[in-house]
Amino acid sequence: MGYRLDYAKDLNPAQLEAVRTLWGPVLVIAGAGSGKTRTLVYRVVRLVEEGVPPERILLLTFTRKAAREMLRRAALLLDEQCERVSGGTFHSLAHLMLRQYGHLIGYLRQFTILDRGDAEDAINLLRTALGLSERRRRFPKKETIASIFSKAINKRLSLEEVVAEEYPHFLDDLEDLARLFEHYIRYKQEHQLMDYDDLLVNWYRVLKAFPEVRREMGRRFEFIMVDEYQDTNALQAEIVRLMAEEHGNVMVVGDDSQSIYAFRGANFKNILEFPKLFPGTKIIKLEENYRSRQPILDLANAVIEHAKEKYTKCLFTRKEGGKRPLLYKARDEADQSRFIADRILELREEGVPLQEIAVLFRSAYHSFDLELELAKRNIPFVKHGGLKLIETAHIKDIVAHLRLLLNPYDMLAWNRVLLLIEGIGPKTSKRIMEFLRSEADPLEAIARFPARPSYAKGLQTLAKLLAKLRAEKIPEGQLSLLYDYYEPIFTRVYYDDYPKRAKDLQQLLAIANKYSRLEDFLADLALEPPEASVAEVETLEPEDEKLILSTVHSAKGLEWHTVFVISLAEGRFPSSYAVGREEDIEEERRLFYVAVTRAQENLFLTYPATFYVPGEGRVFSKPSRFLEEVRQKFEEWRAEESSFMLEEDLEETPSSFRPGELVWHPVFGEGKVKRMADIDKVVVQFISAGEKILHLKFARLERL
DNA sequence: TGTAGAATCGTTTTT
DNA sequence: CGATTCTACA
Numbered sequence: 001m002g003y004r005l006d007y008a009k010d011l012n013p014a015q016l017e018a019v020r021t022l023w024g025p026v027l028v029i030a031g032a033g034s035g036k037t038r039t040l041v042y043r044v045v046r047l048v049e050e051g052v053p054p055e056r057i058l059l060l061t062f063t064r065k066a067a068r069e070m071l072r073r074a075a076l077l078l079d080e081q082c083e084r085v086s087g088g089t090f091h092s093l094a095h096l097m098l099r100q101y102g103h104l105i106g107y108l109r110q111f112t113i114l115d116r117g118d119a120e121d122a123i124n125l126l127r128t129a130l131g132l133s134e135r136r137r138r139f140p141k142k143e144t145i146a147s148i149f150s151k152a153i154n155k156r157l158s159l160e161e162v163v164a165e166e167y168p169h170f171l172d173d174l175e176d177l178a179r180l181f182e183h184y185i186r187y188k189q190e191h192q193l194m195d196y197d198d199l200l201v202n203w204y205r206v207l208k209a210f211p212e213v214r215r216e217m218g219r220r221f222e223f224i225m226v227d228e229y230q231d232t233n234a235l236q237a238e239i240v241r242l243m244a245e246e247h248g249n250v251m252v253v254g255d256d257s258q259s260i261y262a263f264r265g266a267n268f269k270n271i272l273e274f275p276k277l278f279p280g281t282k283i284i285k286l287e288e289n290y291r292s293r294q295p296i297l298d299l300a301n302a303v304i305e306h307a308k309e310k311y312t313k314c315l316f317t318r319k320e321g322g323k324r325p326l327l328y329k330a331r332d333e334a335d336q337s338r339f340i341a342d343r344i345l346e347l348r349e350e351g352v353p354l355q356e357i358a359v360l361f362r363s364a365y366h367s368f369d370l371e372l373e374l375a376k377r378n379i380p381f382v383k384h385g386g387l388k389l390i391e392t393a394h395i396k397d398i399v400a401h402l403r404l405l406l407n408p409y410d411m412l413a414w415n416r417v418l419l420l421i422e423g424i425g426p427k428t429s430k431r432i433m434e435f436l437r438s439e440a441d442p443l444e445a446i447a448r449f450p451a452r453p454s455y456a457k458g459l460q461t462l463a464k465l466l467a468k469l470r471a472e473k474i475p476e477g478q479l480s481l482l483y484d485y486y487e488p489i490f491t492r493v494y495y496d497d498y499p500k501r502a503k504d505l506q507q508l509l510a511i512a513n514k515y516s517r518l519e520d521f522l523a524d525l526a527l528e529p530p531e532a533s534v535a536e537v538e539t540l541e542p543e544d545e546k547l548i549l550s551t552v553h554s555a556k557g558l559e560w561h562t563v564f565v566i567s568l569a570e571g572r573f574p575s576s577y578a579v580g581r582e583e584d585i586e587e588e589r590r591l592f593y594v595a596v597t598r599a600q601e602n603l604f605l606t607y608p609a610t611f612y613v614p615g616e617g618r619v620f621s622k623p624s625r626f627l628e629e630v631r632q633k634f635e636e637w638r639a640e641e642s643s644f645m646l647e648e649d650l651e652e653t654p655s656s657f658r659p660g661e662l663v664w665h666p667v668f669g670e671g672k673v674k675r676m677a678d679i680d681k682v683v684v685q686f687i688s689a690g691e692k693i694l695h696l697k698f699a700r701l702e703r704l
Numbered sequence: 705t706g707t708a709g710a711a712t713c714g715t716t717t718t719t
Numbered sequence: 720c721g722a723t724t725c726t727a728c729a
Binding site: 062063089090091092115116141196197199200260261263264362363364365385386388422423424425426427428454455526527528529551552553554575576577578587591 | 705706713715716717718719
């Protein structure tokens, strides 16, 4: 049979075998940078070339972005029919299927998805209703309770097992927790609500209880591929097993050394159990690295060498040469930020585009200081990870109104909406909700509630809004109606910072206009939450080159020319939260491994010798244990070198400019001075980057 | 109901 | 230390 692609030429022997093995269960152990994505993409193409209809192929990935990207690449290699391959996350697949089959277990088509915050709100509500908040002080808080429930579900353990294992100090409260758990489960069912875990649980329930659905799945998805399998949990493994029961054509791909989601129930041992779940599994290992230079791999291999349990491979590359990773010991965080900014500007001058450089850190807040420094120097960046748009209070307010249109019995949304009206507090809100509960059409009934004069007007306005929203079918139109209504509330409730928040509302509108159906819009918002707009140094063109700041978790699967891993101090990376439990430290180590294997050419490691700890002020830090473990694998940056350069930098920028002068900036290039904006700020019109305000203290601006 | 002041926390990572 | 949550009172 003739193929349009020359597979043997494009792939190495192990990759080729993975691509050619179409039938039966396959486990691919793929080291970092070993062409895992390439292998998956080629396998999709191969299946399509073999005549498999694209929609019969199911590609499960960790984010939907990853799925889209892979299918785009497949389409480039072959043709656009590859875009028709079914792809997404476990959660999005479950959601899709439950819309279709949810009625089998008593759910309406338009159930509401609760995000983590909503779930916590519900738990809080029930905890108060059960009188568990007053009794003793020690009862766990809602975040903790939500975690306990979630762990139990995802690891398929009993509440008692989870509490005993991870929260032994709450063992006394086990009975109350169990009672609360039952109520929570019932509450969600009664109100047509599902949290993230329910999507998986309920889909599993359907698959388990209805053999005809399993058979239908087998026909619908003849070939299943799962990426990042090391980050799936026991429940997801079961779902895969049932989905593939009919034909057993399932390939999972992953790397046990890169498992970094144990906190949400993933278990890296899952990947090694796969052959037990599917007897006759063929195992293929990809060990050749195509990403990093040898010195970087040496360090990476040394990191994982220290792991307590390691089952696989040692990476090697044919990309010889390259620089050894560099460690910079900074005096403090400000020094660390300055060092990074200096190096970035240097690299930029050497011709490395900003989007080829990434700064990685353990927790979102570790980059705060750096963000300020970058803003001062006008280095554009985007940040991934951290706060999501949907998690901000004002966006939740808006979304709550929309949720009512799809699920009028969503009492969590009602509560939020009602509390925004002046004169309505928790008591009144509860009374109104009890009234609504027994109404056939709550959206219409709200106008008939016997309201007290103090809030009657507000309630009528809400009733009118809901009627108008219902008549409007397009999400974008609904949003603009909603913004008119919300505006006065918005300025009243968030008066201190509403201009900043208003930007988020605009962003939401921009997202909404891509949707024609409200249910799709809301589902995507919950399942694929857009990140909050932190992008600071604003540039006009969106595709402007920008430096990447990212949590290590959000950097998974990506790679850059140069990578900085910052704040490598005990308590930061590894997180203080993980110190004390060996398995948590092991996960931090894998996280560090993921971080360093993102680098192709250059790897910089930094840590501040002192940093601020709330309550204690400035404290001396200890270098991360992970640095100690791989001491021979990096070189230290010499301090004199950097302080010398600093002085030089300061001399470089003159202290004042005149309008009309031609100047040059390492990032923005050539420009003309318009005027001084302040004693130390100058406004420059750049030829390619537009107008910028630069701080003379930090910008390295030269006269031409 | 809404607010001001007091108490109390607790610092991750994400679908 | 800062933000969030609770308590007391108008």
